[in-house]
Amino acid sequence: MSEQLTFPAESAALLEPRLPPKSDATEASRSRPFVTLTFATSLDSSLSLSPGVRTRLSGPGSKAMTHYLRTRHSAILVGVSTVLADDPALNCRIAGTPSQPRPIVIDANLRWTPRHSDKVFEVCRNGIGLAPFILTGVDESSLPRGSVELLHEHGGKYIHIPASRSQSTDRLRFDWNDILAALQAEGLSSVMVEGGGQIINSLLDPAYHDLIDSVIVTIAPTWLGQGGVVVSPDRVTDTAGVPLPVARLSHVSWHPFGEDVVLCGTLRQ
Numbered sequence: 001m002s003e004q005l006t007f008p009a010e011s012a013a014l015l016e017p018r019l020p021p022k023s024d025a026t027e028a029s030r031s032r033p034f035v036t037l038t039f040a041t042s043l044d045s046s047l048s049l050s051p052g053v054r055t056r057l058s059g060p061g062s063k064a065m066t067h068y069l070r071t072r073h074s075a076i077l078v079g080v081s082t083v084l085a086d087d088p089a090l091n092c093r094i095a096g097t098p099s100q101p102r103p104i105v106i107d108a109n110l111r112w113t114p115r116h117s118d119k120v121f122e123v124c125r126n127g128i129g130l131a132p133f134i135l136t137g138v139d140e141s142s143l144p145r146g147s148v149e150l151l152h153e154h155g156g157k158y159i160h161i162p163a164s165r166s167q168s169t170d171r172l173r174f175d176w177n178d179i180l181a182a183l184q185a186e187g188l189s190s191v192m193v194e195g196g197g198q199i200i201n202s203l204l205d206p207a208y209h210d211l212i213d214s215v216i217v218t219i220a221p222t223w224l225g226q227g228g229v230v231v232s233p234d235r236v237t238d239t240a241g242v243p244l245p246v247a248r249l250s251h252v253s254w255h256p257f258g259e260d261v262v263l264c265g266t267l268r269q
C-alpha cells in the first residue's frame, strides 16, 4: 500500500503567497508556466551524500509539504541523474489528492532507458501517478522504439526541444526558455523544479532569474560532509573580475516543520 501523507490546512496557508494562483483566469493570461524552485538541502548545501545516492533529508512534516506542493503544480521536473539515482515515483501521495502532477524528465542526451518496472510507470498503472514527458535534444528518428512504445502505453512521450552542444562537455544542453515553452505548449501552467544539483544550478544562472516565480527550500539540521551533490551556481563577477553574489531572495519567510525549517522567497523583483 502506497504511503498516504497529510498536510494541515493551516500549514498550507503559510505557503499560499509563494504558490501558483488557483484561478484559471490568471493561468489563461500567462505566457509561460509558473515556476517554483524547490528542494531539500543539508546545512552544507548538499542535496545528497554523493551523485547517485538517494539521501533522506526531509522529516515527515516537510516531506508532506513537498507532496502538498505537488498537488498545487501541473508538473514536477527533475534531471535524468535524479531518475537514475532515485527511481522516483514523481507522484503526489497526499491522501485524497484530486490530481497528479505530470513528471518532466530533462534527458537531453537520452541517458535513461525507461523500464516497465520503473516506479514512475508502476504508480501510473496503479492510477496514482502520470507517465513522464521526457524532454530530449535527440531527433525523433533516433529515439529507441521500445522506449517510445513503453511511454505511449502509459500516456507519456518524448518531447524534442532545441538544444545546443556544450563546448566543454560535447553534451546537449537546453535553454530554460525552451523547456518552459514546451511545457506551456502541453498546457502545463505551473512546474515545480525539484532538482537535482545540476538542474538547480543551471536554473540559478542569472539569465534565468526572471523565470523563477517562487523558491521553497527545506533546510534539514544535518551536515552531509564533503563530496555531496551541492547547490552552488556558477560564480558571477563584475567587469574587474571581482566575485558578486549570484542571487538573493526577497519577500523571505521561514517556517519550521518538525526539525526542518522551510525558507520561502522569490527572485522576481
Ligand SMILES: NC(=O)c1ccc[n+]([C@@H]2O[C@H](COP(=O)([O-])OP(=O)(O)OC[C@H]3O[C@@H](n4cnc5c(N)ncnc54)[C@H](O)[C@@H]3O)[C@@H](O)[C@H]2O)c1
Pocket: 038, 039, 040, 041, 046, 047, 048, 050, 051, 052, 053, 054, 055, 057, 078, 079, 080, 081, 082, 083, 085, 086, 106, 107, 108, 171, 172, 173, 174, 175, 176, 194, 195, 196, 197, 198, 199, 200, 202, 229
Ligand atoms: N534533496 C533534494 O531535494 C533532491 C532533489 C532531486 C535530486 N536529489 C539528489 O540529487 C542527485 C542528482 O543530482 P545531479 O546533479 O547528479 O543530477 P540532476 O538530476 O541535476 O541531472 C543532471 C543531468 O541534467 C542535465 N542538465 C542539467 N541542466 C541542463 C540543461 N539546462 N539542459 C539540459 N540538460 C541539463 C545534466 O547535463 C545532467 O545530465 C541524486 O543523488 C538525487 O538523489 C536531491
Ligand SMILES: Nc1nc(=O)c(N)c(NC[C@H](O)[C@H](O)[C@H](O)COP(=O)(O)O)[nH]1
Pocket: 039, 040, 054, 055, 056, 057, 058, 062, 063, 066, 078, 082, 086, 087, 088, 089, 090, 091, 194, 195, 218
Ligand atoms: N524534498 C525532498 N526531501 C528529501 O529528503 C529528498 N531526498 C528529496 N529528494 C527529491 C528527489 O526528487 C526525490 O528523490 C524524488 O523526488 C523522489 O521521490 P518520489 O517522487 O517521492 O518517489 N526531496
